[in-house]
Amino acid sequence: MNAENSAVTAQALSQRIALTTRKLTLAYDGASVISDLDLAIPAGKITVLVGSNGCGKSTLLRGLARLLKPRHGTVYLDSASIFKLSTKEVAKRLGILPQGPVAPEGLTVRELVAQGRYPHQNWLQQWSKEDEWMVEQALSITDMIELADRSLDTLSGGQRQRAWIAMSLSQNTDILLLDEPTTFLDLAHQIEVLDLLYDLNQTQGRTIVMVLHDLNQACRYADCLVAIAQGQVVAQGEPAQIMTEALVREVFGLESRIIQDPVAGTPLCIPVGRRR
Amino acid sequence: MNHWITVRSRQISFRIDRRVPIVLVVLGLITLAIVLLSLGQGEYPISPIDVLKTLLKIETDNADYDFIIHTLRLPRALIAFLVGVGFAISGAILQGITRNPLAAPDIIGINAGASVVAVSFIVLFPSVPGFVLPIAAFAGAFVAAILIYLLAWDGGSSPIRLILIGVGIAAFTNAVISVMLTFGQINSVSQAWIWITGSVYGRSWEHLLPLLPWLIVLIPLALLLSRDLNVLHLGDDVARGVGSRVEWQRVLLLITSVALTGASVATAGTVGFVGLMAPHLARQLVGTAYEGLLPTAALMGGMITVLADLLGRTLFAPTELPCGVITATIGAPYFLYLLYQNRHQ
Amino acid sequence: MVKPSSLIREKARSPQKVIGRSQALLVVGLALCLLVLFICLITSITFGAAEIHPNTVFAALTAFDGSTEHLIIRTVRMPRSLIALMVGAALAVAGTILQGLTRNPLASPDILGINSGAAFAMVLVLFLLGGVSAPVYVGFAFLGAGLTAIAVYLLGSLGRSGMTPLKLVLAGSALTYLLFSLTTSILILDQETLDEIRFWLAGSVAGRDVSLFLQVLPCMVVGLLMAFAMGKPLTTLALGEDVATGLGLKTGWVKVTAIVVVVLLAGSAVAIAGPISFIGLIVPHVARFLIGTDYRWLLPYSACLGGILLLLADIGARLILKPQEIPVGIMTSLLGAPFFIYLARSRVKR
Numbered sequence: 016m017n018a019e020n021s022a023v024t025a026q027a028l029s030q031r032i033a034l035t036t037r038k039l040t041l042a043y044d045g046a047s048v049i050s051d052l053d054l055a056i057p058a059g060k061i062t063v064l065v066g067s068n069g070c071g072k073s074t075l076l077r078g079l080a081r082l083l084k085p086r087h088g089t090v091y092l093d094s095a096s097i098f099k100l101s102t103k104e105v106a107k108r109l110g111i112l113p114q115g116p117v118a119p120e121g122l123t124v125r126e127l128v129a130q131g132r133y134p135h136q137n138w139l140q141q142w143s144k145e146d147e148w149m150v151e152q153a154l155s156i157t158d159m160i161e162l163a164d165r166s167l168d169t170l171s172g173g174q175r176q177r178a179w180i181a182m183s184l185s186q187n188t189d190i191l192l193l194d195e196p197t198t199f200l201d202l203a204h205q206i207e208v209l210d211l212l213y214d215l216n217q218t219q220g221r222t223i224v225m226v227l228h229d230l231n232q233a234c235r236y237a238d239c240l241v242a243i244a245q246g247q248v249v250a251q252g253e254p255a256q257i258m259t260e261a262l263v264r265e266v267f268g269l270e271s272r273i274i275q276d277p278v279a280g281t282p283l284c285i286p287v288g289r290r291r
Numbered sequence: 292m293n294h295w296i297t298v299r300s301r302q303i304s305f306r307i308d309r310r311v312p313i314v315l316v317v318l319g320l321i322t323l324a325i326v327l328l329s330l331g332q333g334e335y336p337i338s339p340i341d342v343l344k345t346l347l348k349i350e351t352d353n354a355d356y357d358f359i360i361h362t363l364r365l366p367r368a369l370i371a372f373l374v375g376v377g378f379a380i381s382g383a384i385l386q387g388i389t390r391n392p393l394a395a396p397d398i399i400g401i402n403a404g405a406s407v408v409a410v411s412f413i414v415l416f417p418s419v420p421g422f423v424l425p426i427a428a429f430a431g432a433f434v435a436a437i438l439i440y441l442l443a444w445d446g447g448s449s450p451i452r453l454i455l456i457g458v459g460i461a462a463f464t465n466a467v468i469s470v471m472l473t474f475g476q477i478n479s480v481s482q483a484w485i486w487i488t489g490s491v492y493g494r495s496w497e498h499l500l501p502l503l504p505w506l507i508v509l510i511p512l513a514l515l516l517s518r519d520l521n522v523l524h525l526g527d528d529v530a531r532g533v534g535s536r537v538e539w540q541r542v543l544l545l546i547t548s549v550a551l552t553g554a555s556v557a558t559a560g561t562v563g564f565v566g567l568m569a570p571h572l573a574r575q576l577v578g579t580a581y582e583g584l585l586p587t588a589a590l591m592g593g594m595i596t597v598l599a600d601l602l603g604r605t606l607f608a609p610t611e612l613p614c615g616v617i618t619a620t621i622g623a624p625y626f627l628y629l630l631y632q633n634r635h636q
Numbered sequence: 637m638v639k640p641s642s643l644i645r646e647k648a649r650s651p652q653k654v655i656g657r658s659q660a661l662l663v664v665g666l667a668l669c670l671l672v673l674f675i676c677l678i679t680s681i682t683f684g685a686a687e688i689h690p691n692t693v694f695a696a697l698t699a700f701d702g703s704t705e706h707l708i709i710r711t712v713r714m715p716r717s718l719i720a721l722m723v724g725a726a727l728a729v730a731g732t733i734l735q736g737l738t739r740n741p742l743a744s745p746d747i748l749g750i751n752s753g754a755a756f757a758m759v760l761v762l763f764l765l766g767g768v769s770a771p772v773y774v775g776f777a778f779l780g781a782g783l784t785a786i787a788v789y790l791l792g793s794l795g796r797s798g799m800t801p802l803k804l805v806l807a808g809s810a811l812t813y814l815l816f817s818l819t820t821s822i823l824i825l826d827q828e829t830l831d832e833i834r835f836w837l838a839g840s841v842a843g844r845d846v847s848l849f850l851q852v853l854p855c856m857v858v859g860l861l862m863a864f865a866m867g868k869p870l871t872t873l874a875l876g877e878d879v880a881t882g883l884g885l886k887t888g889w890v891k892v893t894a895i896v897v898v899v900l901l902a903g904s905a906v907a908i909a910g911p912i913s914f915i916g917l918i919v920p921h922v923a924r925f926l927i928g929t930d931y932r933w934l935l936p937y938s939a940c941l942g943g944i945l946l947l948l949a950d951i952g953a954r955l956i957l958k959p960q961e962i963p964v965g966i967m968t969s970l971l972g973a974p975f976f977i978y979l980a981r982s983r984v985k986r
Binding site: 459470474564 | 742747791799802803805806807809810813814816817820821823824825834837838914917960962963965966970971972973974976977978981
């Protein structure tokens with residue numbers, strides 16, 4: 016990491032922090048994927064994790080959402096270790112949308128969105144006024160009111176993904192983690208979903224952490240880009256400051272040119288292949 | 292907001308699909324009609340009017356009616372109904388936790404576990420008193436469930452492996468049952484055979500009483516857990532994300548399901564496919580939310596079993612077919628139809 | 637639902653593995669298998685209520701002298717052992733073909749309900765017509781096996797990429813359950829039939845009708861020969877239907893022929909010995925473990941190994957509760973079910 020990057024990291028650390036990892040080691044079937052990772056996720060920003068296939072970015076996201084128990088180290092939500100809090104307590108503050116979730120057949124959008132209220136309910140209070148209000152709110156933000164009574168399997172991929180995001184919204188958490196929310200969507204729907212997340216961040220100040228496959232989309236939407244290679248953070252900061260040809264080479268093993276995105280002004284990575 | 296009926300007071304609030312109350316009433320009426328028909332049916336036919344009169348303790352022309360209905364036929368019909376309820380709720384829960392619409396206690400080997408123990412008792416110790424059988428069946432169901440769960444465990448319980456391993460366990464126990472059936476005295480083998488297929492033949496009040504406490508405890512528990520079932524149905528990660536303690540909930544629900552199956556099998560043997568059919572039909576009527584699905588499935592299961600018993604008694608009269616044969620004959624093709632419907636997933 | 641490709645973790649089918657075992661080695665291996673098969677056959681004939689020395693066995697076969705011992709060997713022991721051998725071979729080959737055809741490691745005639753279909757048909761004919769001549773009896777077994785096979789096959793080819801192992805197994809269990817239940821209702825209606833056939837229903841090679849065996853034998857032999865002839869197309873088909881068509885294989889014909897072979901083999905096996913389970917599941921796996929995925933070798937190896945396994949199981953069935961004998965079908969189930977669970981654990985991932 017060069018001096019400039021460290022400065023950016025220091026700057027990031029001085030901000031309000033939503034999630035921190037301390038010496039986090041995550042493993043699948045004995046093989047560790049993330050080792051001794053220290054990372055701070057700024058609050059109120061959009062943070063995007065990028066990296067090549069199998070670099071551990073999805074694993075890290077699962078770790079951050081306490082879906083995966085770390086081998087050692089821990090994740091702090093504010094100042095408390097996420098594993099010391101009850102899982103319901105965490106669910107009130109942090110929502111996670113896993114990759115490619117599958118809904119049971121015949122489930123309606125409204126029914127799905129209502130499930131996001133789970134952490135706020137108990138055996139006696141199963142459907143409070145607030146629950147109802149939050150569900151309607153989530154449906155309207157995601158523009159799903161019209162489709163609310165349709166069954167999920169009759170919707171398009173983009174609509175379905177919006178429904179799942181609405182479910183996470185009705186959970187009403189400050190932090191929202193999403194694992195590749197744009198996979199299996201065509202380009203128009205990808206932008207639709209990313210715009211929705213951007214709006215959520217802008218209008219409601221929610222902290223959004225997501226894994227994205229497309230580097231250029233990541234650069235466009237991220238306030239804070241986290242590049243991961245071999246289970247380690249290679250660079251973290253504003254895309255305009257950290258996106259360099261050297262970084263792409265290090266993270267993806269790919270030669271490229273970085274130019275300015277003519278639409279958003281963010282960095283745009285043009286891969287160099289053999290064919291000119 | 293007329294999709295749900297919402298009930299709210301200061302302490303409690305809940306919602307159900309608005310279709311649920313109507314469906315429950317209609318199903319209830321149909322079931323009642325079948326029960327009345329069933330009570331009138333037999334060696335000594337009684338008209339539905341007289342059945343109703345007798346039930347309501349209104350004087351009828353024939354003094355024997357009271358004995359025939361209250362002592363002989365009513366407990367049998369009630370047991371058929373309650374056993375169906377048990378299987379249906381058990382199946383609905385199992386379909387939720389395995390996230391597979393094709394799971395049912397009979398397919399995944401829990402029934403087989405109960406059968407093998409019960410059949411062994413019938414064949415090896417024919418003189419054992421009647422009350423031992425339910426307890427044995429119950430224990431068998433539990434041991435099978437625990438085995439399935441442990442064998443499917445691999446750093447977490449995977450729904451697909453739960454089912455496949457259940458099929459394996461069923462194959463194993465069926466082999467053991469074969470041993471019993473091959474070597475037992477032909478009389479006890481016949482008895483065991485009827486029991487395996489599931490029958491409410493000759494069930495009386497003394498069989499009903501041991502079943503009741505289980506249902507009284509477990510059905511409300513299942514209803515309370517329906518919210519957890521809803522989120523488990525969305526997948527482990529999502530469920531964990533919204534704050535469900537997935538493994539713990541799954542174990543609790545599995546125990547509830549097994550206990551219901553165990554109690555039902557103990558009373559009437561393995562009445563197949565009720566646990567599969569009832570939840571599906573119910574889902575088509577009231578949707579997927581478990582708050583409404585469980586009671587609907589329960590009534591549906593009860594109705595199916597009572598109807599199957601009625602058919603079993605009348606189709607080849609005077610020979611009686613166990614109601615399990617009827618449910619399997621209807622249920623297995625239905626299952627294949629479901630497979631066909633699910634072909635693209 | 638998970639896609640089949642991610643559901644099944646097939647062992648990498650590397651070409652080296654097939655090439656690595658040279659033809660010569662495969663021939664020697666097969667010869668070795670045949671030798672073991674022969675030893676098992678002799679052992680099977682030697683064991684029994686009356687102790688008979690192996691030399692006497694040979695004498696009875698080569699120089700029959702009409703003594704009681706020789707009679708026992710020729711009329712009781714020999715048929716029994718030969719039936720075990722043939723039934724084992726038939727079921728194993730049927731299983732191998734089914735696993736290739738459905739590209740599904742959990743497929744086999746018993747899991748898919750084909751055995752139960754044959755069994756039900758035979759119970760039905762016994763119930764409806766009472767004592768019938770052997771050809772009718774066998775014909776019904778074929779009919780039952782055939783109809784069930786077609787049903788399972790139609791179910792198995794549903795959907796875009798065929799059926800997941802899970803669904804195929806579930807379809808099989810549902811069919812088995814249904815047929816079992818129908819069989820049961822017949823047996824409840826008619827206790828005499830129950831007593832007559834309950835031993836057969838569990839699957840047994842003991843005390844079978846020799847004339848029946850001789851009548852079924854040609855079907856089995858034809859089935860086996862047809863199967864061996866199908867080695868090459870089956871190997872191609874195992875790559876997937878689209879690839880096979882791309883390579884110029886008439887997949888429709890191969891499949892139809894394969895199903896006919898399965899029905900011949902499974903139907904005749906059930907007709908003689910009742911529904912014997914798990915031979916058709918286990919043997920193909922053992923054979924694949926030994927020689928890889930080339931069906932030209934896989935099929936004869938399966939036949940040999942199937943014969944060996946059922947002979948051994950039958951010997952075990954005679955020894956385990958001596959002097960009582962348990963039906964060999966129960967033996968194979970008790971051994972096979974744990975194997976099935978092992979497969980489900982190791983081959984099917986989340």
